[in-house]
Amino acid sequence: MISVLGEGVAALCAATALSARGLAVELVVPQGSPPPASRLAGGMLAPFCEGELAPDIVVERGQAAADWWQQQAGGVERRGTLVVAAPRDRGELERFARATRGHRWVEPEGLEAELAGRFARGLFFESEAHMDPCAALARLRSRLIENGVAIHDGAPSGQIVDCRGLAARDRLPDLRAVRGEMLEVLAPDVMLTRPVRLLHPRFPCYIVPRGAGRYMIGATMVESARPGGVTARAVMELLSAAYTVHPAFAEAEVILTGAGLRPAFPDNIPAIRREAGRLHLNGMYRHGFLMAPVLAEELAGMLTRELVDAH
Amino acid sequence: MFYGTSLSSRLMLGTAQYPSPAILRQAITASGAEVITVSLRREGRDGAAFRDILAGSGCRLLPNTAGCHSVREAVTTAEMARELFGTSWIKLEVIGHADTLQPDPFALVEAARILSADGFEVFPYTTEDLIVGEKLLEAGCRVLMPWGAPIGSGQGLRNIGGLRSMRAHFPDIPLVIDAGIGAPSQAMLAMEMGFDAVLLNTAVAKAADPVAMAAAFGQAVAAGQVAFNAGLMPSRDMAAASTPIFGLAELVP
Numbered sequence: 001m002i003s004v005l006g007e008g009v010a011a012l013c014a015a016t017a018l019s020a021r022g023l024a025v026e027l028v029v030p031q032g033s034p035p036p037a038s039r040l041a042g043g044m045l046a047p048f049c050e051g052e053l054a055p056d057i058v059v060e061r062g063q064a065a066a067d068w069w070q071q072q073a074g075g076v077e078r079r080g081t082l083v084v085a086a087p088r089d090r091g092e093l094e095r096f097a098r099a100t101r102g103h104r105w106v107e108p109e110g111l112e113a114e115l116a117g118r119f120a121r122g123l124f125f126e127s128e129a130h131m132d133p134c135a136a137l138a139r140l141r142s143r144l145i146e147n148g149v150a151i152h153d154g155a156p157s158g159q160i161v162d163c164r165g166l167a168a169r170d171r172l173p174d175l176r177a178v179r180g181e182m183l184e185v186l187a188p189d190v191m192l193t194r195p196v197r198l199l200h201p202r203f204p205c206y207i208v209p210r211g212a213g214r215y216m217i218g219a220t221m222v223e224s225a226r227p228g229g230v231t232a233r234a235v236m237e238l239l240s241a242a243y244t245v246h247p248a249f250a251e252a253e254v255i256l257t258g259a260g261l262r263p264a265f266p267d268n269i270p271a272i273r274r275e276a277g278r279l280h281l282n283g284m285y286r287h288g289f290l291m292a293p294v295l296a297e298e299l300a301g302m303l304t305r306e307l308v309d310a311h
Numbered sequence: 312m313f314y315g316t317s318l319s320s321r322l323m324l325g326t327a328q329y330p331s332p333a334i335l336r337q338a339i340t341a342s343g344a345e346v347i348t349v350s351l352r353r354e355g356r357d358g359a360a361f362r363d364i365l366a367g368s369g370c371r372l373l374p375n376t377a378g379c380h381s382v383r384e385a386v387t388t389a390e391m392a393r394e395l396f397g398t399s400w401i402k403l404e405v406i407g408h409a410d411t412l413q414p415d416p417f418a419l420v421e422a423a424r425i426l427s428a429d430g431f432e433v434f435p436y437t438t439e440d441l442i443v444g445e446k447l448l449e450a451g452c453r454v455l456m457p458w459g460a461p462i463g464s465g466q467g468l469r470n471i472g473g474l475r476s477m478r479a480h481f482p483d484i485p486l487v488i489d490a491g492i493g494a495p496s497q498a499m500l501a502m503e504m505g506f507d508a509v510l511l512n513t514a515v516a517k518a519a520d521p522v523a524m525a526a527a528f529g530q531a532v533a534a535g536q537v538a539f540n541a542g543l544m545p546s547r548d549m550a551a552a553s554t555p556i557f558g559l560a561e562l563v564p
Contacts, residue, residue, distance in 0.1 A: 053330040099519055176332075176360030201463055201513075223361035224354040233353070266364065268331035 001158030002303065003028050007151075008036025009133070009288040010270075010281045011163035012140040013296035016072055018161070019147050021304050026158070027144065027151040036137075037165055037260035038288045040182050042208050042218050043133035044195050045069065046081050047290055048102035048125045055269060058287055059101075061294045066129040068293035073139040076131045079194035083123040084108055084115070086244055092199040097123055114191050114246060130195045130208055133289055160278040161299065166225075166263040168282055171275055175282060177225035177261035181234035182218035185242075187252035190215065198245050205241035214255070217242045221286070230257040262286060272299050279303070313346075313454055313485050313508075314400065314432040316371070320345050321502065322532040323373065323487065324525065325512025332364045334521055339368050342525035343533070346371045348402055348510065351392050352378035362395065373434065375402035376422075380409070385422045389431060401426060402434045402456070402489075402510075412462040416443040420450050427451025436489050439473040441480050448484065455481065456489035456510065459501065463513045465493025468500060478505050495524075495531030502535025503543060 004015045007029045018025045047062030070076040083103070085093040097103065106124040109116035145151065162168050169175045192215070197206045208216045220234045235257065242249040265271060265283035270291040273280040279302075281295055324344040329335040339347060347370045354361065365372060374392030379385040382405065389401045405422055407415030414436050420443065423433050427450055435447050439457045447455060457477055460466035468474055469491065478486060485508070488501040492511040501509050509532055518524035 055330075095517070176364075177357075179357075222353055222358075224358045225360065226355055226357035264331075266331065266336075267333035 001026060002161055003156030003158045004161045004163055005030070005156065006036065006163035006165060006167075007033070007141075008163065008165050008284075009038035009041070009137060009292045010165065010284055010296070011036075012137055012144070013292040014161050014163055014281050014299055015144050015149055016140050017293075017296040017300035018303065019144060019149055021300050023300070023304065023307070024158070025144075025149050026156070027149055028156045029151060029153055031153045033164070033167065035260075037180070037262050038137065038284070039134055040180065040219075040258040040260045041133040041289055042182070042195070042206060042216055043131045043136070043289060044081065044206065044208055045076065045129040045131065045290060046125065046195065048100050048128060049081050049083065049197060050287060050290065051101065052096055052099045053268075054287065055267075057269065058291060062287065062290035063127075064294050065290045068297075069131055069136060069289070072143070072293075073131075073136040075135055075139070076129050077194070078127075078129045080111075081125040081128040081130075081195045081197060082106075082108055082111055083125070083197045083199060084119040084121075084245070085199040087120070089200055090121075092201060093121065093123065096199055100125075102127060112192055112194070112196065115196075118246075128195075131289075132210055136289075159303070161303075162278050162280045163282065165282065165284070166261050168263070168280060171278070172265075172273065172280060172282060174266055175263050176223075176266075178264045178285065179220070179222040179224045179226055179259065180218065180262055180286070181220040181222075181230040181238070181259045182216060182257070183230070183235065183238055183254055184210070184214060184216050184256035184258075185249065185252035186213050186255050187215055187246075187249055188213035189248040189251060190246050192246070196245055198241050200241060200244075203237040203241045205238050205245075207242055207245060215242075215249075215252070217249075219286075225261060227261070228259065230259045234259075270295055272302075313434075318345050318508070320529065320533070321508040321536050322498070322529055323348065323508055323510040324515065325510065326350075326365055327377075327512055328516040329521055332361065335516075336364065336368055337522045338515055338525035339370060341522045341529065342515070343529040344370060344525075346373050346508075348373045348375050348512070349396075350375050350377040351395070352376065352384070352388050356391065356395065366396075371400075372396050372398055373400050373402050374398065375436075376404045378406070379404060380406050380415075382418045382422045382425070385418070386425050389422075389426050393431070399430055399432050400434065401431050402436060404436045414438060414458070416440065416446075419443070420446045423447050423452050424450035434487065439470055439477045441477060444477060444481060444484075448481075454485045454487065456487045458490045459488045459497065460491025462490045464491050465514060466491050467493055467497035468504075471500075471504075474501075474506075475504060495527045498528055499531040499535035499538075502532055503538050505539050508532075
């Protein structure tokens with residue numbers, strides 16, 4: 001038996017990959033666990049854009065994510081990512097182009113008609129994708145249940161795979177929180193069909209369409225473990241950035257605000273670790289949906305080999 | 312001497328906007344900086360994990376009041392910084408304009424007076440204005456930090472004449488060029504002009520390779536300091552050959 005701890009993206013991906021290899025798996029969610037940070041994710045599968053800051057390993061390995069999600073949960077939209085900047089921040093666009101690959105220069109209105117006249121140039125990352133992260137997590141969860149994986153809050157009964165995110169700080173002392181804040185709005189007047197990233201030296205943002213006029217707007221990055229709701233500053237910054245992308249966001253209805261704590265290792269790279277007989281899949285930082293699948297498969301492969309070797 | 316502390320490296324490094332804390336730590340090491348700044352306004356008391364990483368660098372910490380727009384905000388943030396970091400050093404920023412991020416000199420002087428009276432050793436982020444500089448000294452500051460250009464703009468030393476006047480006007484006060492530096496050559500120029508140190512962040516943090524850029528800035532600042540101490544030659548209107556022309560051998564084939 002393998003006991004996966006947690007119920008966020010890392011735990012559900014790990015349990016899915018293990019279960020798919022025919023291993024006996026249970027999902028243990030201790031009572032009183034904080035809600036997973038991944039419920040607030042953008043759901044962008046954007047390895048090349050993340051390459052602005054993330055090292056090559058994330059760009060390379062993250063490319064497998066879109067296929068994995070489509071196969072396991074469906075609902076992946078492959079419409080690419082559009083990156084724009086206000087005219088006075090042209091330099092940011094040049095810098096982003098130099099720091100990333102897998103893009104080409106475009107006239108944004110050719111892709112998103114709504115942006116006509118607002119941005120003369122943009123970068124298009126054609127191979128990227130997006131999805132609704134909460135729907136995808138719910139789908140993984142129900143498929144696990146269909147496949148006979150028990151979900152309970154009792155004591156773990158097998159080899160522990162710890163995917164508790166920040167709660168695993170008790171065993172991973174170098175794990176830290178990077179606070180992120182996001183909004184969801186209902187803006188039926190806005191017709192964007194793919195994730196749009198606005199570059200700005202201080203207030204960057206991304207806007208991810210969720211369908212039926214809903215948009216997720218994210219996300220701040222603050223080196224803080226502060227719990228609690230979004231700050232007024234975050235709301236102002238995110239909304240003013242969204243307003244720069246499309247003025248009709250000013251009339252949007254704010255339907256959700258959320259603040260969560262991303263678990264991160266010092267190098268901000270998600271990783272598998274082995275500590276005191278337990279395996280950890282943690283440090284997802286802002287790459288949970290991109291990196292959890294590939295790390296979960298790697299971890300499942302490791303455990304399968306070990307179990308074979310043990311017999 | 313910066314409030315009684317002498318520093319061999321005259322590069323001070325900001326710690327925001329790096330790809331990761333691991334890269335930040337490597338950049339600090341590569342730069343040779345002995346002083347690093349750290350912001351507090353937004354992170355608050357719950358930023359302990361990041362603060363521990365900074366403390367682990369072995370550098371002297373210079374907390375700042377970045378993001379503060381009023382005297383009260385700046386004073387409160389400085390008090391929290393002293394409590395959390397155990398240092399009386401504070402880089403005092405009171406921002407006057409959310410877009411240009413230029414300092415509000417009136418609020419700056421007032422906050423500097425309150426903090427100096429309370430035992431803080433204040434590093435005020437100011438303009439190159441001489442009168443504001445004098446008021447800050449009168450308020451108790453023993454270091455001044457004139458801007459090179461607006462924060463994060465990378466424009467370098469935008470008013471070289473004004474900065475030269477400031478250097479000449481305050482010959483015995485440590486002057487640190489803070490903000491606006493985009494390239495190592497600009498940092499070196501500041502040091503060649505006789506400034507005592509250079510503080511920068513974005514130019515390193517947002518470089519494609521922050522660690523390599525940190526090393527480049529460390530070398531540039533060190534070279535500029537050595538050059539100033541060695542005594543730069545004055546520029547001349549005319550050529551002045553370094554080898555005399557008289558007595559050259561006449562090489563007739």
